[in-house]
Amino acid sequence: MEREANGTADIIDGKAVAAGVIERVKGARNQLEAETGVRPGLAVVLVGEDPASRVYVRNKSLKAEECGFHSEQHSLSVETSETDLLALIQRLNADPAVHGILVQLPLPKHIDEKKVLLSVSPEKDVDGFHPINVGRLSAGARDEALMPCTPAGSIILMKHALGPNLSGLDAVVIGRSNIVGKPVVQLLLQENCTVTVAHRWTRDLPAICRRADILVAAVGQAQMVKGDWVKPGSCVIDVGINRIAAPEKGEGKTRIVGDVDFDGAVKVAGAITPVPGGVGPMTIALLMANTVTAAARLLGRPELAPIIV
Numbered sequence: 318m319e320r321e322a323n324g325t326a327d328i329i330d331g332k333a334v335a336a337g338v339i340e341r342v343k344g345a346r347n348q349l350e351a352e353t354g355v356r357p358g359l360a361v362v363l364v365g366e367d368p369a370s371r372v373y374v375r376n377k378s379l380k381a382e383e384c385g386f387h388s389e390q391h392s393l394s395v396e397t398s399e400t401d402l403l404a405l406i407q408r409l410n411a412d413p414a415v416h417g418i419l420v421q422l423p424l425p426k427h428i429d430e431k432k433v434l435l436s437v438s439p440e441k442d443v444d445g446f447h448p449i450n451v452g453r454l455s456a457g458a459r460d461e462a463l464m465p466c467t468p469a470g471s472i473i474l475m476k477h478a479l480g481p482n483l484s485g486l487d488a489v490v491i492g493r494s495n496i497v498g499k500p501v502v503q504l505l506l507q508e509n510c511t512v513t514v515a516h517r518w519t520r521d522l523p524a525i526c527r528r529a530d531i532l533v534a535a536v537g538q539a540q541m542v543k544g545d546w547v548k549p550g551s552c553v554i555d556v557g558i559n560r561i562a563a564p565e566k567g568e569g570k571t572r573i574v575g576d577v578d579f580d581g582a583v584k585v586a587g588a589i590t591p592v593p594g595g596v597g598p599m600t601i602a603l604l605m606a607n608t609v610t611a612a613a614r615l616l617g618r619p620e621l622a623p624i625i626v
């Protein structure tokens with residue numbers, strides 16, 4: 318990165334980039350319907366009453382409707398048995414009106430999450446969480462894989478800030494979860510970055526972060542990454558969504574912050590994603606993109622699927 322710190326980073330507008338993705342999704346949807354007579358269908362499954370999960374699921378269903386998809390929401394009681402949930406997924410797997418299935422996580426403790434993710438048809442797995450899709454991603458089989466939404470959205474935001482060629486850049490990913498950290502690593506490797514994965518056992522994390530041209534924070538620790546961990550001019554992608562007390566603000570008792578200390582990092586980075594308004598909206602946009610991709614493939618018209626990352 319040639320760029321020097323000039324006191325304030327470009328703030329990457331995730332909402333605007335996501336709106337662009339949604340426009341492409343609508344175009345693909347229209348073409349798919351014109352050529353096959355079929356609308357893409359997304360089924361979202363929620364078990365339990367967690368208020369945050371309800372909001373997310375509702376936002377996903379609304380966005381699916383905005384995209385002109387067939388959209389179904391299945392809200393099951395927290396007492397739903399694993400057997401009943403698996404039976405619903407089997408029905409959705411077999412339903413020709415449904416091309417994408419998302420089971421909102423986390424699930425209640427009495428349900429085996431692995432078993433549930435394994436039961437979703439890999440061709441309808443718009444989260445990209447099925448082991449078959451995880452394998453396709455790590456094997457670089459993009460044509461067959463469905464990419465996990467948050468990681469794919471994060472790569473698009475990096476390219477928005479840095480241009481399409483990320484080859485040779487030093488990328489540091491903090492966090493090694495199955496849903497974000499590990500798949501981000503796979504995608505960065507495919508972009509020819511030199512990738513370092515940091516986690517709870519990593520020694521001298523600040524020093525490692527300071528080498529990063531691209532720094533991805535996906536740990537779930539509010540404002541953990543400080544401004545002096547950031548390489549001047551670098552691109553910072555903040556995947557965290559943490560609710561903290563906000564007694565000083567007039568916007569209610571809590572507010573949402575990322576894993577990065579934004580006010581510190583924005584003075585050093587070249588570009589940075591805000592929270593909210595960064596990676597979050599991209600996650601939903603990529604879910605819509607995956608749904609139209611899954612539909613195009615299931616209908617035997619993979620060429621109508623938009624190339625997203």
Ligand SMILES: Nc1nc(=O)c2c([nH]1)NC[C@@H]1CN(c3ccc(C(=O)N[C@@H](CCC(=O)O)C(=O)O)cc3)C=[N+]21
Binds near residue numbers: 423466592595599601
């Ligand atoms: N099977 C499954 N797939 C998921 O993709 C999944 C999940 N389970 N469980 C929960 C997490 C969380 N998640 C978010 C999606 C969008 C925003 C989002 O749009 N956030 C906005 C608003 C934030 C706010 O104000 O609440 C923003 O960052 O600007 C946030 C979080 C998807 N998840």
